[in-house]
Amino acid sequence: MFVHKGFASIVTSQAYEDLRLEFVKLSNLYPTYDLVMTGHSLGGALATLSAFLLVTCESPVKRMIHVVTFGSPRVGNVAWQQSFNNHTCLKHTRVTHHNDIVTTMPYFNYHHTGDEFHYNGHTWEQQGREDPLYMCPFYRYSFEDHRCLSYCDALFDTT
Numbered sequence: 001m002f003v004h005k006g007f008a009s010i011v012t013s014q015a016y017e018d019l020r021l022e023f024v025k026l027s028n029l030y031p032t033y034d035l036v037m038t039g040h041s042l043g044g045a046l047a048t049l050s051a052f053l054l055v056t057c058e059s060p061v062k063r064m065i066h067v068v069t070f071g072s073p074r075v076g077n078v079a080w081q082q083s084f085n086n087h088t089c090l091k092h093t094r095v096t097h098h099n100d101i102v103t104t105m106p107y108f109n110y111h112h113t114g115d116e117f118h119y120n121g122h123t124w125e126q127q128g129r130e131d132p133l134y135m136c137p138f139y140r141y142s143f144e145d146h147r148c149l150s151y152c153d154a155l156f157d158t159t
Helices: 005-011 014-029 042-058 078-086 148-155
Strands: 035-040 065-070 090-097 115-119 124-128
Touching (some): 014 035, 042 065
Parallel strands (some): 090 115
Antiparallel strands (some): 115 124
16 A cells, blocks of 8 residues: 655654644544545645544544545555545545546556546536546646636536
8 A cells, every 4th residue: 555655745744743633632622523624736635645644543533534625636556545435434525627637646556535526617526436447637637627716616606
């Protein structure tokens, strides 16, 4: 099982230790609450990996963590994906916008976790789990669709 080295180096820093301590503190203060972690792009990858570590490695408190990401890249290999998806304390909702290229990266040997809600440019579709035959990342994808503002526009589109 492996995850992206760059994401792992950030999550194993002092910032993650601060997050873990805060998680334990809040878990003790609010023992019946679930935790929600969210992020866009790199923040989504870090939220996904941090949630996994919180429930599998170091947390003395087991509770449900809901991860909601926007335009997140893939984080780990298929073994990591399966471990994440099979964990009873984790639920991941991935929001993707139209032809966002970042959601296709890194391409080889990396996979998304959770269920996808995709805005196709006109309507929202629930995609379910990642298609293992995901298309080539350089076909019709754009950085414009990755912008946080593009996600906000799609989420608040009332037309």
